[in-house]
Amino acid sequence: MLNEKMTSDKKLKIHKSLTYDILDGMVDWVRVIDRNGVIIYANKTMEEAVGKSLVGSKCYRSLNKECPCKRCITEAAIATGVTSEKEEKIGDKIYSVKSSPVTDANGNIYAAVEVFRDVTRERKLEKEVMRKNKKMSKDLGFSRRLQKRILPEKGNYGSAYIDYIYRPSEVLSGDMFDVFHIDENNLGIYISDVVGHGVSASMMTMFVRQTMRAIKNYYKSPSQAISELHKNFIDLNLDDDKYFTIFYGVINKKDKTFTYVNGGHNSIPLLIRNNDTKLLKTEGFPISYLFDEIKYNENTIDIKVGDKLLLYTDGILEAKNKQGEQFGLERLLDIVSTDKNCIKSIEEKIDNFNCYTQEDDFAILKAKIVD
Secondary structure, eight states, X not given: OHHHHHHHHHHXXXXXXXXXXXXXXXXXXXXXXXXXXBEEEEOHHHHHHHTSOOTTSBTTGGGTOSSOOSSOHHHHHHHHSSOEEXXXXXXXXXXXXXXXXEEOTTSOEEEEEEEEEXXXXXXXXXXXXXXXXXXXXXXXXXXXXHHHHTSOOSEEOSSEEEEEEEEXXXXXXXXXXXXXXXXXXXXEEEEEEESSOHHHHHHHHHHHHHHHHHHTTTOOSHHXXXXXXXXXXXXXXXXXXXXXXXXXXXXXXXXXXXXXXXXXOOSOOEEEETTEEEEOOXXXXXXSSSOSOOOOOOEEEEOOTTOEEEEEOHHHHTOBOTTOOXXXXXXXXXXXXXXXXXXXXXXXXXXXXXXXXXXXXXEEEEEEEOO
């Protein structure tokens, strides 16, 4: 029996020795503090870092403080029996400190063990990320304001009165439209939808706008203009997953005609005359790298004063409600056939339909023929 007790005591001694060896080998600082705030154990790593023996000293003095911490997590851990944590700045470093209660064989809390983990590098990285995010947010905000400012002005363009609604799903949009004078009789109008969202899509909208405005005086034919736009796009030598759709038309106030082409734009524009609505259907390929050269077919329709041309992007038709049902073309046609202020009604109906959660960019452009 005596030999068994000696063996048991020896095992316990070895176990305690092993425990201290493990604690001394830890990279983190470890110390144990009793109910009076006195250190009863500190691992080798911590004592080497502070350069002195810590056992028997007050916990706050070991960190070169003149008075106890305003928020003592060790007192909290001992009083509540719940692990508590905080961050502590010690010298030029930041530590994450966790204090856990220590109990005796009867389950009574008599001390708390504190573990200090150096998180200086993580906090510096977080600070740098926050700084860069702040700068990025500022840059994105500027880009958003710029993107909105290059939109055409609402109002009278001689042959047509222009109104629109433009709402990105993110800070920047892949939807873009424009209206411009080609000459005294012709007014160009287009709407474009770039694949994706955000910065890359918004940069592509800038390319579309600048290219269309650069070639409008040289290619009065919509089909020739879009073919030239495609050639300019190919010259960019971008990745294969970059592409966009465009619907472009020219209003001729002298001949009272609207000539248009469709570059893969699947949101079919509408001609609204009184209470009748006509879909301006025509086929054409998106602007992409699938083909080296594309020719587009033109369609021409007669227009008269009071007619309205409605161009829009797929964010309108593909807006979804909670059940996953899309807004769809039929709902759009119902609105435009009965409501004179149709674009505002479209926006309100979509907001109510999808409970004000917008997943995609959307844009609506209305041109009312006035001359």
